[in-house]
Amino acid sequence: MKLTRMQLFWIVATIEVVMAVWLRISPAITDAKQDAWLSILIGGLMGLAMTFFVVHLSMLHPNESLAEFSQKLLGKWLGRLVILPYLTAWFILAGDVMRTFADFIHLILLDSTPVWVIMLLMLALMLYMTLNGGLSGIGRFCEIAGPVTLAALVVSFLLNLGNIEWHYMKPFYADSGWQAILKASYPPASFFGESFMLLVIVSYLDKPRKAMPASLLSVAITLLFVIAAAITCLLVFGPNVAAKMRFPYFMLVRTIDIFNFIQNLDIFVIFIWVFGVFAKLSFYLFLTSSEMARSARIHNWRKLIWFTAPMILVIAAVIPNEDSIEPLQKLWRLIVIPICAIGIPLILWIVTLVRKTPTHA
Amino acid sequence: MSRMMKLSAVIVILLVITSGCWNLREPDELSFITAAGLDYNEQGQLEVTSQIAVPAAISGSQEGGGGNKKSFVVVGGTGKNVMDAGQSLQAQLPRTLFYAHRQTILIGERIARNGLGSLTDMFIRNPKSEMRSSILVVKGGMAKDVLNIEPMFDPYISTMLVREQSAVGAKPYYYRQFLADALCETMQPLLPAVEVTPNNHYRYVGSAIMNKDDNLKLVGFLNAKESSYANWIIGRQSALTITARVGPGKEEVSLSAKALSKKLRFEMLDPPRITVTLQGTGIMTENNSSLNPSKSGDLKQIEKDLSRETQEEVQAMVDKVQKQYRMDIFGFGEFVHRDHPRRWKSFHGKWSRTFPALRIVVKVELQAKDPGQTNTTIDRML
Incomplete structure (x- = not known):
């Protein structure tokens, strides 16, 4: 099960851009108003730094995933313990994404279909993809879904050019000030920090030593598109209206109206968005199963899917409503990112250096 | 064989669920x-x-x-x-x-x-x-x-x-x-x-x-005319036909102005002053005056009179909005906010009281780019 660098690039770009463009724009606009793009840029740079760090760490242990090199470095039990926060984070993330996806489809499209049916259908597809294709299957899917998603974003920006009002971006900086901009940049940083899953998938690369450019480039591309989406939303709706919307990008697509003829394009975009959600969920299904297997030294990770898949479904189902998604995102920002993307990698990195020194000496 | 069975079972289930009978909407x-x-x-x-x-x-x-x-x-x-x-x-x-x-x-x-x-x-x-x-x-x-x-x-x-x-x-x-x-x-x-x-x-x-x-x-x-002037100031007017009395005879000339633009300037005086410069160029579409727009002197005269009369009308509309309705429909507050964010701090929260006291100066600059299809005046032709 090998991954090309191209596939790695598209996996990261697809799964990050899908949720960021959909859900993370309006919180940034609420906090930083018309300077939201600047917050996202700063957040993205922080995300790039985290990405650089985790990829650097992974490259010190070629062909070993997080579960393996943590055990090598910290010993069997401590190494296993270290995996737990990651698994928890990934389960919660997958459950959150699954629920948000199903709620959205329920709200916009299938309002009389029970939410659990939507989730079950998605789960069936994920199972098929992950069991049959594994990581390379997901990678190949992302090679198609990623470019299609990005192309759809570009088209939606272009079709909105006629709705743009430039003055919505002004005044620059004066309304918010650096404190508000910096404060608003941390939530974006936390979702770009999702790239700590590279700790695992760099080990699947056919040439792990060349992981860095592809990883950084994929986060940078994501950043570019999220900024572009935020700016387009700002220019079309203005900061006050955009901040009030739950899904500003979706409303942006609905706003497209060319000669009273090209309208109601939202259905195409939802369609493409579902590709990305599917890729993301399948990827996390694989990630949790394979890392649990590696950590417990179970040879066949596919067996664990019968535990991880219901787990994701249960987490998605027990989220009571929109209100409780916010605490989950807070958990992600305040606990998951500091621990999984910074804390533990830092410990592992230090241990790696300490262990390496004698061999060099 | 059992693989075939499984496959068909999956297909049947998918057919039943994905056809979406819950949300069937023809x-x-x-x-x-x-x-x-x-x-x-x-x-x-x-x-x-x-x-x-x-x-x-x-x-x-x-x-x-x-x-x-x-x-x-x-x-x-x-x-x-x-x-x-x-x-x-x-x-x-x-x-x-x-x-x-x-x-x-x-x-x-x-x-x-x-x-x-x-x-x-x-x-x-x-x-x-x-x-x-x-x-x-x-x-x-x-x-x-x-x-x-x-x-x-x-x-x-x-x-x-x-x-x-x-x-x-x-x-x-x-x-x-x-x-x-x-x-x-x-x-x-x-x-x-x-x-x-x-x-x-x-x-x-x-x-x-x-x-x-x-x-x-x-x-x-x-009214419709006032609205088009107001929209011109806001930037939501793309074309406008302007008719005014020109020359010594005070006869009507119409200009179909297309490229309408506006410029706002803000000065921190007491009271604060906003200068609105409205510009438009267009084609002359009716000329009942004795002036000949193909002569540059006459054209200048026509443009000057057109601009002056329009300026008076716009100023009257602005005064009406400012004194009678006291509503900032022109977005002057937003303009100061956007282009003078530092100055804005002192107006923040009290613009609705500042606006009626503003000194608003309107300038209109109209240009007739083209005298239309004839180069003389009807008077001369008759």
Whole structure:
């Protein structure tokens, strides 16, 4: 099960851009108003730094995933313990994404279909993809879904050019000030920090030593598109209206109206968005199963899917409503990112250096 | 063999679930709303009127139908709020209401006078709603009367109302812009207005000034000419025909101005001063004066007189808005906020008191780029 660098690039770009463009724009606009793009840029740079760090760490242990090199470095039990926060984070993330996806489809499209049916259908597809294709299957899917998603974003920006009002971006900086901009940049940083899953998938690369450019480039591309989406939303709706919307990008697509003829394009975009959600969920299904297997030294990770898949479904189902998604995102920002993307990698990195020194000496 | 069995089982299950019978919606089960109207009726209840497309009347011969097959029906219902009234509306229709083709939202004057504030939420909250609709106020009448007008060119009055705005040179005003104006700090929304004429047609009559500091209540109207000047200042006017008396004989000259632009300048004096420079170039389309626009001296004279008279009219409109209505419909507050953010700090929160005291200077610079198709004056030809 090998991954090309191209596939790695598209996996990261697809799964990050899908949720960021959909859900993370309006919180940034609420906090930083018309300077939201600047917050996202700063957040993205922080995300790039985290990405650089985790990829650097992974490259010190070629062909070993997080579960393996943590055990090598910290010993069997401590190494296993270290995996737990990651698994928890990934389960919660997958459950959150699954629920948000199903709620959205329920709200916009299938309002009389029970939410659990939507989730079950998605789960069936994920199972098929992950069991049959594994990581390379997901990678190949992302090679198609990623470019299609990005192309759809570009088209939606272009079709909105006629709705743009430039003055919505002004005044620059004066309304918010650096404190508000910096404060608003941390939530974006936390979702770009999702790239700590590279700790695992760099080990699947056919040439792990060349992981860095592809990883950084994929986060940078994501950043570019999220900024572009935020700016387009700002220019079309203005900061006050955009901040009030739950899904500003979706409303942006609905706003497209060319000669009273090209309208109601939202259905195409939802369609493409579902590709990305599917890729993301399948990827996390694989990630949790394979890392649990590696950590417990179970040879066949596919067996664990019968535990991880219901787990994701249960987490998605027990989220009571929109209100409780916010605490989950807070958990992600305040606990998951500091621990999984910074804390533990830092410990592992230090241990790696300490262990390496004698061999060099 | 067992693989085949499994596969067929999966296919059957998928067929059953994914065909989506829960949400089966055929086009013939939907009633397409093309326009919506909000009114208070005589009893003071909220009345929502919708114009519903009758697709069967359009698909056939468009002119052959005559009077018996109308392209739309108008249904109304009352209720506590928009969606509640929508329910009683639905009770009269065998097909589910479908909002995505709604082009126009009309506001009756009575509702505008009472305040729009509490009625705007549904249009942004309802996931089935759109913000592409244009929004208009019906002056001196009810929205449902406009919806009942027999349309002339297009099958629906909603299409005509959107095109009417372009026809008079204004850019259509959409709901999302209305919302952006209503939510920003200082700009007061200026909605286009129509009225019903005695011969059961509509007429574009200018625009309605809403006060967002007071639940978006209607403050007053500007007539069509004043509106086009106001829209010129806001930047929502793309073309305008200007007629003024020129020369020693005070005879009329008309200029069809196209490239309309504006420049604002702000000076921190006491009282603060805003200088509005309006520029436009166009083609001379009527000249009843004795001046010959192909001579540069005469042309200068014409341009000067045109500009001066327009300037007086714009200044009068600005004064009326500033002194009588005291509403910043021009977005001067937003301009100061955007382009002088540091200065803005001192106005923040008290612009509604500052605006009536502003010194607003209007300058108009009109240019006739082309004297039209003749190079002499009618007087000389006769």
